[in-house]
Amino acid sequence: xxxxxxxxxxxxxxxxxxxxxxxxxxxxxxxxxxxxxxxxxxxxxxxxxxxxxxxxxxxxxxxxxxxxxxxxxxxxxxxxxxxxxxxxxxxxxxxxxxxxxxxxxxxxxxxxxxxxxxxxxxxxxxxxxxxxxxxxxxxxxxxxxxxxxxxxxxxxxxxxxxxxxxxxxxxxxxxxxxxxxxxxxxxxxxxxxxxxxxxxxxxxxxxxxxxxxxxxxxxxxxxxxxxxxxxxxxxxxxxxxxxxxxxxxxxxxxxxxxxxxxxxxxxxxxxxxxxxxxxxxxxxxxxxxxxxxxxxxxxxxxxxxxxxxxxxxxxxxxxxxxxxxxxxxxxxxxxxxxxxxxxxxxxxxxxxxxxxxx
Amino acid sequence: xxxxxxxxxxxxxxxxxxxxxxxxxxxxxxxxxxxxxxxxxxxxxxxxxxxxxxxxxxxxxxxxxxxxxxxxxxxxxxxxxxxxxxxxxxxxxxxxxxxxxxxxxxxxxxxxxxxxxxxxxxxxxxxxxxxxxxxxxxxxxxxxxxxxxxxxxxxxxxxxxxxxxxxxxxxxxxxxxxxxxxxxxxxxxxxxxxxxxxxxxxxxxxxxxxxxxxxxxxxxxxxxxxxxxxxxxxxxxxxxxxxxxxxxxxxxxxxxxxxxxxxxxxxxxxxxxxxxxxxxxxxxxxxxxxxxxxxxxxxxxxxxxxxxxxxxxxxxxxxxxxxxxxxxxxxxxxxxxxxxxxxxxxxxxxxxxxxxxx
DNA sequence: TTGTACGATTTATACGTACAAATTAGAGGT
DNA sequence: ACCTCTAATTTGTACGTATAAATCGTACAA
Numbered sequence: 001x002x003x004x005x006x007x008x009x010x011x012x013x014x015x016x017x018x019x020x021x022x023x024x025x026x027x028x029x030x031x032x033x034x035x036x037x038x039x040x041x042x043x044x045x046x047x048x049x050x051x052x053x054x055x056x057x058x059x060x061x062x063x064x065x066x067x068x069x070x071x072x073x074x075x076x077x078x079x080x081x082x083x084x085x086x087x088x089x090x091x092x093x094x095x096x097x098x099x100x101x102x103x104x105x106x107x108x109x110x111x112x113x114x115x116x117x118x119x120x121x122x123x124x125x126x127x128x129x130x131x132x133x134x135x136x137x138x139x140x141x142x143x144x145x146x147x148x149x150x151x152x153x154x155x156x157x158x159x160x161x162x163x164x165x166x167x168x169x170x171x172x173x174x175x176x177x178x179x180x181x182x183x184x185x186x187x188x189x190x191x192x193x194x195x196x197x198x199x200x201x202x203x204x205x206x207x208x209x210x211x212x213x214x215x216x217x218x219x220x221x222x223x224x225x226x227x228x229x230x231x232x233x234x235x236x237x238x239x240x241x242x243x244x245x246x247x248x249x250x251x252x253x254x255x256x257x258x259x260x261x262x263x264x265x266x267x268x269x270x271x272x273x274x275x276x277x278x279x280x281x282x283x284x285x286x287x288x289x290x291x292x293x294x295x296x297x298x299x300x301x302x303x304x305x306x307x308x309x310x311x312x313x314x315x316x317x318x319x320x321x322x323x324x325x326x327x328x329x330x331x332x333x334x335x336x337x338x339x340x341x342x343x344x345x346x347x348x349x350x351x352x353x354x355x356x357x358x
Numbered sequence: 359x360x361x362x363x364x365x366x367x368x369x370x371x372x373x374x375x376x377x378x379x380x381x382x383x384x385x386x387x388x389x390x391x392x393x394x395x396x397x398x399x400x401x402x403x404x405x406x407x408x409x410x411x412x413x414x415x416x417x418x419x420x421x422x423x424x425x426x427x428x429x430x431x432x433x434x435x436x437x438x439x440x441x442x443x444x445x446x447x448x449x450x451x452x453x454x455x456x457x458x459x460x461x462x463x464x465x466x467x468x469x470x471x472x473x474x475x476x477x478x479x480x481x482x483x484x485x486x487x488x489x490x491x492x493x494x495x496x497x498x499x500x501x502x503x504x505x506x507x508x509x510x511x512x513x514x515x516x517x518x519x520x521x522x523x524x525x526x527x528x529x530x531x532x533x534x535x536x537x538x539x540x541x542x543x544x545x546x547x548x549x550x551x552x553x554x555x556x557x558x559x560x561x562x563x564x565x566x567x568x569x570x571x572x573x574x575x576x577x578x579x580x581x582x583x584x585x586x587x588x589x590x591x592x593x594x595x596x597x598x599x600x601x602x603x604x605x606x607x608x609x610x611x612x613x614x615x616x617x618x619x620x621x622x623x624x625x626x627x628x629x630x631x632x633x634x635x636x637x638x639x640x641x642x643x644x645x646x647x648x649x650x651x652x653x654x655x656x657x658x659x660x661x662x663x664x665x666x667x668x669x670x671x672x673x674x675x676x677x678x679x680x681x682x683x684x685x686x687x688x689x690x691x692x693x694x695x696x697x698x699x700x701x702x703x704x705x706x707x708x709x710x711x712x713x714x715x716x
Numbered sequence: 717t718t719g720t721a722c723g724a725t726t727t728a729t730a731c732g733t734a735c736a737a738a739t740t741a742g743a744g745g746t
Numbered sequence: 747a748c749c750t751c752t753a754a755t756t757t758g759t760a761c762g763t764a765t766a767a768a769t770c771g772t773a774c775a776a
Contacts, residue, residue: 063738
């Protein structure tokens with residue numbers, strides 16, 4: 001026997017519930033009626049019903065009948081969760097993004113299920129599989145290694161196929177049609193660089209991270225600002241580093257070499273506040289003063305930028321707002337899966353003490 | 359019929375598994391044997407087995423037999439989770455604690471389910487109820503408002519009654535017998551104060567937070583250090599603030615008043631690095647130099663403490679290690695519920711640039 | 717030693733019957 | 747109009763029987 005009779009009854013009953021649009025409490029046909037309908041024994045009918053009861057489709061009341069169960073009953077039982085996947089979160093900006101997300105979703109009674117990929121695709125895959133097994137209401141992702149093609153796209157598709165909405169932050173995947181919120185990194189790089197150019201700087205070192213889209217976007221803005229000001233960019237002034245090189249990439253020797261080779265450099269555009277801090281720390285050791293000797297602009301407006309004695313001129317990320325927006329978009333997608341939005345956050349230059357006119 | 363026959367069979371089988379200490383894969387009696395044992399029909403036996411299969415106790419292989427199922431098999435299906443409840447996490451030390459926890463539990467394939475109470479008992483209650491509905495493997499909690507008696511103890515007991523281990527960090531509840539990891543705040547306060555006393559300071563202002571146990575512990579150490587050095591404590595030099603007052607509590611006027619009223623104050627013991635930072639910022643505005651004019655010791659050894667030009671003398675929290683220890687204890691409790699441990703982390707004084715001998 | 721075939725064992729599907737227990741609806745009385 | 751009792755309906759428990767499908771061990775052959 002290819003498919004057992006009770007399986008046929010089960011499929012029929014499930015389809016019946018959906019097609020007839022039955023809701024919680026609606027009554028189903030009696031066992032007797034089903035016996036006649038399918039011309040099978042009562043035992044077979046009861047086997048089918050028993051399975052569906054165990055799977056949460058139906059419930060019975062002795063003497064009364066069989067009824068449609070509340071499909072959300074077990075959802076309520078398992079508690080509502082939203083998944084959040086980031087690369088790191090010890091890092092200086094993720095706590096604020098996460099905090100923004102938590103603020104919004106916890107209002108609606110959701111908890112946050114966390115996963116950190118450490119910029120590792122294999123870990124991302126493990127986490128995604130793990131989260132697929134939990135009955136998530138939605139997922140917010142900051143993708144891993146965003147300049148390289150991601151191998152886990154089919155897993156994101158698996159979420160969406162199951163009707164679990166996904167929202168991306170900081171990047172979006174080509175081919176995946178869903179909401180995302182990104183920052184205009186090109187514009188951020190542009191206004192940072194333009195600020196230095198407006199102040200009269202002509203030879204500017206740019207330090208960028210090579211393995212995420214933010215680095216490339218800011219670099220692109222760096223170039224555009226030069227082009228608009230009709231100032232040529234010397235490619236030798238552009239420095240790239242990879243995530244792995246991060247520690248120790250900025251040191252006194254290398255900085256000295258850059259400045260000697262650059263010839264007449266007066267400004268720095270640094271990938272983020274941490275890089276800028278490293279540069280400033282080295283300069284202190286080299287007895288170089290900021291902004292007297294060199295001007296520095298960086299990105300992110302982290303705590304670092306405003307705690308130092310010489311507060312940093314930096315391009316502000318709206319970290320907490322970004323989290324809040326992503327969470328709001330996710331909640332909207334839960335209610336209406338077609339409510340796909342794309343949000344680009346415009347960054348803002350905050351002028352403080354590390355830049356001056358020359 | 360009081361209790362159905364198949365219920366009797368079910369209870370027998372469940373007891374049999376436990377009493378005989380059967381494990382995953384061990385074979386059960388055949389349906390025929392059970393029929394003879396209970397003198398019931400095969401149908402009745404199958405009804406009992408069917409129930410136990412649905413509840414995850416057993417599984418069957420046609421032609422082979424009935425076997426004991428892995429009790430964690432359905433856990434694997436729903437994805438393994440560990441709950442973490444903190445007061446805040448945007449705050450400067452929680453990301454590191456959380457990161458330490460995540461590092462350990464993710465190795466074992468668990469994800470972290472997050473909840474932030476914002477120091478609010480009602481929120482804590484909602485989060486706990488929500489988490490009770492999710493099938494957690496364990497729970498790590500930093501309790502809310504730890505000096506006041508907590509109303510949610512019965513909820514923590516509910517977790518433990520269900521066999522879900524709970525580990526507390528930063529505090530432990532009287533009456534709840536479970537693992538916890540705390541820092542020796544009294545000792546922290548002691549070595550911080552002793553450091554200043556050893557350097558010759560005699561009049562020291564202490565600034566403490568009134569509504570958590572850390573504040574009171576550090577205050578106690580502050581007192582002990584004075585007593586051991588046989589130097590009287592002037593209660594007027596001890597300042598208390600509540601969480602709500604935090605912003606703006608430290609300002610130039612108030613500092614000026616404290617110093618004028620204090621008469622001969624030369625040192626500060628500050629509840630944490632943030633308070634110390636506020637004091638230093640005000641001093642800069644008042645043209646007062648640290649450590650020339652006043653010495654300052656604080657607690658936590660946060661990023662703040664080492665990024666400033668005048669790096670802070672501070673008592674180090676081992677934040678990430680604390681998270682790792684809590685996670686390790688939780689994993690141990692999962693394997694062996696009797697492996698209850700109490701860990702007290704001994705803090706360490708890190709002497710940097712904000713203290714000097716007078 | 718290895719592979720195959722076969723029978724015995726064991727679970728899976730499916731039919732039928734009987735009575736018990738709870739609910740529901742209707743008949744009948746007040 | 748309201749209550750009560752009763753019969754019909756509906757699900758729950760339980761027995762019996764038959765056949766199919768998968769597995770396992772053993773006997774036998776290569």
